[in-house]
Amino acid sequence: MNQLSSEEQKKEIEENFPEILVPKEKIEGRVGLPELEGAEQGKVVTRFTPEPNGYPHIGHAKAVIISSEYAKMYGGKFILRMDDTNPEVERMEYHAAIKVGLEWLGIEWDEEKQTSDDMEIFYEKCIELINSGRAYVCTCKRDNISKNRRERKACKCSMGDIDKNNKNWEKMKEKFKPGDAIVRFRGDMKADNAVMRDPVLFRIIDESHYTLGKKYRIWPSYDMSVAIEDSISGVTHALRSKEFELRKELIYAILDALNMRKPYQGFFSRLEFKGMPMSKRLIKPLIEEGKVSWYDDPRLPTLEALKRRGIRPEAIKKFIMSLGLTKANTLAPFDALEAFNRKVVDAESTRLFMVSNARKLTVKNLPISSVEIPNHPINDMGKRKIEIDGNFYISGDDAQNIKQGMQIRLLGLGNVSITKEGTEFEGEFIGDGETTNILKIQWVSQKTAHAIKMIIPKVLFNGEEFNEESLEELDVYTEPHYLQLKEGEEIQFVRFGYCRKDSQNQAIFTHK
């Protein structure tokens, strides 16, 4: 308890403990990622091991950015390894999509491989484990295995001698059917860590593998393949999300049993956005029901979707670095990412006028037939020329605030005195003088107005429930200059927000 005032404490300290008043060297605020345990300059090897069983999403981005940044930070090596040991779910399509996603993010890797490149090594190691009595072939029923695990009881297979295990291993190559036999690690059926209770090392899968076809049918489990791969490919720091934390003990046990080098294993929390699920379990049915168009639907957290929505890779990287390397659960709000993105995108977004819920405004006595408007308020991004003839569209939202007798300014054009309000407005041009406190609005010329669809993505889920209003569509008018912009370019619709040009007649709202 701190019962003394700080003054009294200070006195007390000076009298009794003068040495602690000597200031310690000030700890510098950290920039970037925290130090990696046991990391040496030039000797760090990290890796990213996605399973090619789906499209890459923001969670992949976190994992790959952290690992590749660490390699960079220590001048080390970064390996991309496709973890393809379950032919039932892995596809070339996903393999390719993951690489496309990583390239978009600007990730560079020094080495690329597939876990399945080393099948022969896994087999060798398996035989080594069998011969040393650290692994055995189990032919129990799946339910019994599970039951025994819960009850911490060993089954009779674990008693089998080495010869029999070797024979059964050979039988797994052809005779046994999938499900009939597995190779288990001899861990500890009594262990508190359930992962250690004689886990599966190999199982039979007859599905055709996307690159190896039917060459193999005994496939290593995650724990087996990760342990061996990280060890033989020189990985010094294996970093992955924390749902794997319990496997650490197992992976070390496997490597110890084989007398192999053990890399440091680090863990970080998973990254998910509020209301943006990324599990296929949730997304797939939505696609099938037509509620979500595809994996690039802008409401999704896939990289493809983020890109379509107008999120830049630099922003994703800064955002992820800002999250730090904690093990606490994070449900990041999307607006944190938006803030980073806005800063990236602001400098290079063409400013354009766009009106929604359009109302007509006719202006009399216009002295000019065209105006030139700069494409960016600060940066020199050129100008565009707009033909005008006195017939304009203005936004419905603005129309509500415009009353007869008011003066307004049409941005970049001039001031107008409103002579008639209603469903349609009329006004009179009154010059281009100084304006301070009058309403300044954007406009579109009727004769050249270009109609587009504006898509506004919102959260997909409210809690567990699909948000039926997650996609708002607006029919809006914009300037013809829109047609000259490149697809994928970021635009700021003045007084509305940033949007990405998706096509000649569709734009996707990025953020305010």
Next chain:
RNA sequence: GCUCCUAUAGUGUAGUCCGGUUAAGCAUUUUGGCUUCUCAAGCCAAAGACUCGGGUUCAAAUCCCGAUGGGAGCACCA
């Protein structure tokens, strides 16, 4: 149920290992101001936090014990 991880402002984090010039830094959010031919960006300011209860100590966000909340694992997925 058992085991493990985790807990700092509305949100995300720094600081925790090695207790003390920091009664807590940064970002975001919100609000106000400046600037501005945008409700953007930029600049300035304000608001706002150590889960709870014990203990150790002159001194606890920091060490110890306990409680509570959140997450994960207990797959022939990764």
